[in-house]
Amino acid sequence: MLAAHDVALAYAGRAVLDACSIEIAPGEALVLSGENGSGKTTLLRVLAGLERPDAGRLWFDGAPIEAGSFPRAVRRALQYVPTHPYLFSTSVRANLDYGLRAHRIDPDERRRRTNAAIEWARLQPVVDTPPQQLSAGEKQRIATARAWVLAPRVVLFDEPTSNLDRASRAQVVALISELCAGHTAVLIVAHDRELIELAGARRLNLAHGRVQAPDAHAEN
Amino acid sequence: MLAAHDVALAYAGRAVLDACSIEIAPGEALVLSGENGSGKTTLLRVLAGLERPDAGRLWFDGAPIEAGSFPRAVRRALQYVPTHPYLFSTSVRANLDYGLRAHRIDPDERRRRTNAAIEWARLQPVVDTPPQQLSAGEKQRIATARAWVLAPRVVLFDEPTSNLDRASRAQVVALISELCAGHTAVLIVAHDRELIELAGARRLNLAHGRVQAPDAHAEN
Amino acid sequence: FAQALKPGTERTATERTIRMATTTSTENSGLLGWLLPAFEQKYGYTVRVVSVGTGAALKIGANGDADLVLVHARAAEEQFVASGFGIDRRDVMFNDFVIVGPKTDPAGIRTAGSAAASLKSIVAMQQRFVSRGDDSGTHQMELALWRVAGGLSKWPGYLAAGRGMGEVLTMADELRGYTLTDRGTFSSMRSKLDLVVLVEGDRSLSNPYGIIAVNPVRHPHVNAQGARALMDWMTSPEGQRRIASFQIDGQSLFFPSATGPR
C-alpha cells in the first residue's frame, strides 16, 4: 500500500536514512523500533510527505510517487500522529473538527463524528479546557482522535502511547486492531515495550539508517 | 525530606488536587501513577514550587514552607524534569552547562561535569546538532543529564522514560538507583509499565485529587 | 461625463474649484481666511489653498498642480514667468521686512541707522542671528542686505535654521537672537514672543507679494478662468480694500499695491 525503496536522507551532512526500504500492506500492523536518534521519526516524516528524501522512491497503491511532488491523493489517504502533537489554541472540539472541515465534510456529519471522537477518547471532562493547558496524555488522546475522525487508509503513529495511562493504551491497541480489520495499514513507531499487547503485528528495527528484521539482541 | 500535606489546587474552578498528601524520604524512590489528567504533573509542579497551592502546606527537611514564598534553598536542592523538556536553542553543551553557571560553579568543574554528562547520556553524536532539532529521546536524555549535573537532593521526574529506547531506559533506572544510594529522594511519575524494572520503589496512585496506595485494580 | 464636459453656464466641480499654492505667511497670518470667503461667496468658487515654502509653491505651480500662485520672492517670480510657467504676474500687496531682536538689544542696532548697518553691528558684537537659510523670499532679502553690508562672513552666532518664518521667530526668541522677518508673520505672533521690532522703515525692506496665473498653454487642464477671476478680484478695488482692512491688534499687516489689471 505505502512503501519506500532505498530512501536516503541526511541532515547537515549526517546521513540519517541510508538506502532504507519499508513496505506496509493494507490491514497490516507494523511496529518499528530502534534506538533514540536512529531515524524512526525521520522515516515517518518522509512517508507522510513532510520531508523530501534525498534519494530513493516512495510508492502508494502500487504506483511510484514521481519526483515532482507528493500527491494530494496520497496525503488525503494518510494520517501521521507525531510524538508531541500540536493542538490549535482554539477548543478541543475545534481541534477534532479541523480536518473534517478541511476535507469539506458536511456539518451534520462533522458534528456526529466529532461527538463520537469526544466519546471515544473520553474527553468530556476536558472539552472546555484550553487545549494548550491539557495534560500530556490528554493531548495525545486528542491528536489520536483527530486523526481517527478522518478515517485514513494509512496511519503513521509515532510513539502513540508514550504518555498514555493503562486504559488509554489499551484503547489505542484496540484502535489499531480495529483499523487493521478495516484494511487500514498502520505503522507504529514504538519502543516495543509500549505495545507488547499488540498481537499479530510485524516487528521491524531501524538501525544504521536501514530497516531490518529485529534480532532479539538489538530489540528496543 | 519533601512533603505535601492536604494540598489543594483548582484550575478555573475544577479541583485537580484536593487534600492531597505525599512524603518522600531521603534515599527513597517513589513511583506515582494515575490516569491521564488525574493531576500527577500538577502535583510535581506544586512540589517544585512552580504552582502555588490554593491550600495545604509543603514541608522540606522537616520544616514547613511558610505561606510567603517557596524558599530559594529548597529550589536549589531540587530538580524537576518535565515530560516534554524545553531545550535552549544554543547548543547541547550550553544546555548542560546552564544550571552549573547559574549555581556559580567554577569553570573547570563545569567543564568536567558537562563532559561527564555528555558521556553519561551518550550525546557525542549529537553534540553539534541544534538542540531544537534533536529526536524526542535525545531531548529527554539531555534534560535528564541537565538535572543530573546539578547533583540535586530531590529529583522529580515526570514520565522520564516515555520516549527512551531500551538502553536509555535501563540507564535512567540505574540512575535512579544510584541517586537513591546517594540519599537523594526521587519521585517518578510514570505509567507504571515504564519502570517495571525499578526494584525497591514504593508505589502510589493519584486519583480523585488524592494520593493513595494502589489497589491492583486501579493500577495504571 | 459627457454632461460635465459640455460647455454651459453651470460650471462643473473642477471648474468651480481654484487651487492656489502660496507661502505659509499668507495662510498663517490669517489673511487668506479673511479674504477668500468674500470671494467664494460672491463668485461661487471654492478656493483650495496649499501653503508650503516659497520654492515648493512655485514648483507646484510649475508642475501644473495649482491654478495660480501667491508668493513673495521677486527674482524667483520673474524666473517663473520667464520660463513660461506663469503668466500675468501682478502686484497685489506688500508689507515690509523688519529686523527683530531682544528688548535689551545687546548689539545696539536700534540706533544703527540702516538695515545693513544693523547687520554689521550684530556681527561686530558677535550676537546671535537666526537666518531662514531656506532660499525663501525672506532669505533672499537677507542675502541682499548682507551684500549691501559688505558680504556675509559666518560667525558662530549665525545660525542657518532652514525652517519657516514662524519657527525661525520662535528660535530667535528662544535664543535671544536677532532675525529678519516679514511684518505680517511677526505681528500675528507677537503676543507669543519677547522680541521687538528694532529696525524698520528702511526703503530696502519692502516686501512685495505677487500673484501669478499658471500658464494654461503649458498646462491646458488648469482652471485659467477661475485663476483669472481670483486675480481680478484680489486686484480690484473691493479686494484691495479688503486686504487693507485685515488687521491684527488694530494694526494692518498688508498694504494694497495693485496697479489694476494689465
Place this chain on the structure above:
Amino acid sequence: MDLLEPTRDALYRLASLDPALWQIVAVSMRVSLIALALVTPLAVVTGFALAMYRFPGRRLLIVLLQSLLAFPTVVIGLLLYLLLSRRGPLGAWQLLFTQEAMIVGQVIIAFPIISAFTLAAVQAADPRLHETARLLGATELRAALSVLREVRFALIAAVTSGFGRVVSEVGCALMVGGNIAGLTRNIPTAIALETSKGAFTEGIALGIVLMVLALAVNVVLALTQGGGRGTPSIDAAWYRG
C-alpha cells in the same frame, strides 16, 4: 505655558462635536482606517510568506523590508507627488491634493511596519502549527489562515503599530494632501500648521485628541482579541529571588 486650558478646550470641542474639529478628525480617521483596511491583507501575506517560505533572495527582501522602515514619510510623499503631479505619469488621474492620494501614501507607509511585525510573529510561532494543519488536509491557504489565527495577538499589535504610524505621520500627508482646510487637513497636518504659527499649546491639544482617538481604536482592537494568550508565568511572589 499652560497646557491644561487648550487641552480641555480641545477635548471639550471634541465632545461637543465642534464641526471644525470633527472635520479634521474625520479626515484623519477616514484616511487612516481605509489605508489600513487596504494594506493589511497585503502586508500580512508578505510577512507570512517571508516567514514561512524559503526562496532565493528571501533574506535580502527581509533586510530591504526592515530598511523601508527608515524611509522618511516625506520622501514617500515626494515620490508619490512626482507620480501624481500633472506632469507625472499618473497626472491624468487628478489624485493630487485629495484624500485618495493620502490613502495611497499611508498604504505605502504602513506596509513595511505591518509586514515586519507579521514576519516576526509568524517566525516565532510553533513550527508544528503549519505542519499539523497541512497534515489534517488543509490547503496551503487554510493552513496559512490557521497560523495567522494562532498568532492573532501579535497581528493585532502589528495592525495597531501600523495605525499609530500612519495616523500620526505628517510628511507624506502634507506633500500629497496639501493640508487643504476642509478637504485634506488631518490631525497631524493641522498640528504642523499650529506649530508653524507658534500656537504650540493648540498643537499639543490636537495631539492629545489624536491620542484619545488612538486609545479608542486600540481598546476596540484589544477587545476583539479576547483574553490574549499571554505567557503563563510562575507566581513571582511565590518563586522569587
Place this chain on the structure above:
Amino acid sequence: MDLLEPTRDALYRLASLDPALWQIVAVSMRVSLIALALVTPLAVVTGFALAMYRFPGRRLLIVLLQSLLAFPTVVIGLLLYLLLSRRGPLGAWQLLFTQEAMIVGQVIIAFPIISAFTLAAVQAADPRLHETARLLGATELRAALSVLREVRFALIAAVTSGFGRVVSEVGCALMVGGNIAGLTRNIPTAIALETSKGAFTEGIALGIVLMVLALAVNVVLALTQGGGRGTPSIDAAWYRG
C-alpha cells in the same frame, strides 16, 4: 523630472566623502544610534515585564503603550520644547536646539515601538523557556536574559524598527533641534528643507542616501543575528496544493 541624476549625485557625494553631506549624515547617525543605545535596555525591560508578569493595570499599560505609537512626533517635539524652553522648567539646562535634545526626543519616540515589539516577541516565546531557566537555578535576571536571547531574532527586528522610526522622523528633530546647519541638521530635516525649497529631487536623493545607510545598519544587525531561527517549513514544491 529626472530622479537618476540627483540620486547619483547624492550617492557620489556620499562616496566621495563630501563634507557638507557627511556632516548631515553624521548628525543623523550619531543622534539615532546614541538614542537607540540609551532606549533599548529600558524599552526591552518594559516589554519583557509586560509580557511576563501579571500585575494590576497591566492590560491598561499595554493599550497605552500601543496608543503611544500614534503620538505624533511633532507633539513629542512640542512637549519637549516646552520643557526645555528657557521659559520651561528645564530651561536652565540650555538643551534646546542641541543634538542632546534630539537624542532625548528620539529616545521617547523609539520607546513604545521597541517595547511593543519586545512584548509581542516575549509573549510568543515558549512559556517553558522561563520556567526551565528558573528551575535550573537561574535568578530572575538570568532567566530574563535567557528568554531575551532565545527571542533575539525578534528583538533585532524591534531595534531595527526603532532605528527606522527615529532615523527618519522629522517632527521632533525640527522642533527641538531647529535644523541648524552644521549642528542639528540631520537627513530628515535636510529633506524637509529641500522640500520647502521646491528642490524635490534633491530631497528624494537624500532619502535614498538615508535608505542606503539604513540598509547598511540593517545588514550589520542581520549578520550579528547569525542564521536566524526561521520556521522550518515543509518543502512547498513537494507538498503542494
